[in-house]
Amino acid sequence: MRRNALVAAMFAAATTVTSQTQAPSSTERDTIPGTLVTFEMVAVPRGTVTAGAKTVTVEPFQIGRTEVTWDMYDVFALGLDGLKDQGADAVSRPSQPYGAPDYGWGHAGYAAISIARPAAEAFCEWLSKKTGKTYRLPTEAEWMHVAALAAGPVPLTPDRRDNLAWHRGNSLGKAHLVGTKQPDALGLFDLFGNAAEWVNASDDSFVTRGGSFRDPPERIGPEARATQESSWNERDPQLPKSRWWLSDGPFVGFRLVRAQ
């Protein structure tokens, strides 16, 4: 983790974010068809993100107000839409884990954690097929743009971090119910801390942003960045290791983006 922290620090130092800041914009409520499960998507305006020498323009999109919860993920993983074993269902579903991916900390209303990157992508693909809309992981530039809007112009003081985020100093080492800290400047919950969130990095490496409940407070926030390492599924005793679950990644979850 130390090496990654260093990489994150270098990345952050070379990055200036020039996103527009504006008041929280409109929120829509989406439903997983055939279920009572709903989730909120928040509109994100166009902006630019500068990382190193490169400036990227980010087009408007919608982002999940919370991290994807178990309520949402279980419909996919456990086939609660009643379609799991049917041929018409083209997206393969997660294997049954040997153990407890939620670590026994809580389930309903909690962020889905221990989710491997391909599983997060498969969830997006499944949800897109199911709804006819396009859901995906945020690109890293999109996440950075959102993070800048979420942090706003006010510095992330220790007090503000504590109000916004579950981190090592206040989490008791566990993931928490989403939406139980204050919303950020964009109206999102838990963008920093709680579960670190998968993003689609430009070099396709497996990157999370934002930091998690396990990171010290100074290592969560818009700059926090980590790349998957072998310790994230150390205790998976099978070979090949699960492509769906990270046996030692209870700090990893994800957030949806919906293209406009």
Added chain:
Amino acid sequence: MTDNKIDAVSRRTFMQTTAAATAAFVLPGAHAAGSDAIRVGVIGTGGRGTGAAANVVESSPGIEIVALGDLMPDRLGQCREQLSKLSKEDPKFAAAVKVTDERCFTGFDAFKKVLASDIDYVILATPPGFRPAHLTAAVEAGKNIFTEKPVAVDAAGIRSVLATYEAAQKKGLAIGVGTQRRHQDLYLAAVKRVQDGAIGDVMSGQVFWNQGGLWNRDRQKNWTDVEWQLRNWLYFTWLSGDHIVEQHVHNIDVANWFIGAHPVRAIAVGGRQWRIDPKYGHIYDHFGVDFEYPNGSRVLSMCRQIDGTRTRIGESFIGARGSLELQDQGIADIRGPNAWKWQKPEKPISPYVQEHTDLVASIRAGKPYNELKQVAESTLSAILGREAAYTGQELTWDEVLNAQQDLMPPRIEFGPLETPAVPTPGRTKLARRWNDA
């Protein structure tokens, strides 16, 4: 495929011949005291056997994987594929993986051929029902052994394994077992504190493995009953011992370890409430057991495999002067006057690697250790809990250990085999054969 059947009578035959074999002292592998390469064979090359093969390579220098055996050619092929993938990615594996076509064996007698290969160290990772016979054969062949848990599924199997333990002791063989918490840093730190009296005498404990359901393989048209049962071995007591034995044995093993004894008596409840489709064989989906230990300590054991239910995996102990909470994910926490918390290291060591590191080191130091008795006792503890639930009776350790219970079908070959009945408390008998109701 050669020799397509196994004669289950051979389990008893093995037991008899073991006694004879132990009369002659056999050197426990040529490399016991040196630093020469340890040549490894794997019996049962599914996901866990393949994982264990990788773990032993990672554990120590001078390891060679030389022979593989599995009943199913496809499972053997997948293992070779994984090992060759690792060899391309990692020079350590490129040097260690020396599997050739001539040393890959399939069929019911594959284990004999692996043992007949020039190996020093065998990994046993087939479904547990076959373990007693494989352990006997491996000890007869004079191999050091890493065996997965559990080591048996019934009373007859346990008696066989206890005899094998004695035979292995006489031969000075090293036997490590896949109850990896015994080699995990946080458990070792905690058990030392408990043994030093940090929480006083252990009065009671609670051990849990509550999770969702597990994998199931859809039956293919060309599968016989036996192939279907073998490929879904979790769901048949003759193969897995039921989930209390197959999975929850880990936590029951921790209870025995921290209390320093095995239970003497149990009552239990259990049932098959949610996982009732015939594709899930005949096992239960939940158990609750009250174990009584020789010093009067009591341990509640709870295990469940039902989707959508609250999960909990771990152990806790209440002592005369404090309490201890344990979870293999990284929690060891003593409360009371000697309060203490485990601090997870920056770079955790996989207990699945450490268990081989320790075993290999013991072989190379010429001080082989043998964990077979302790895991046989933990396995029998889980069987005791299972049988108390299946029969609905209060049962003692000795009753179960000595029971006329043999759950292995008499002859296993690819062909028809009925699914045994779901056990019914109040009706199911402790003394029974594989298909008795």
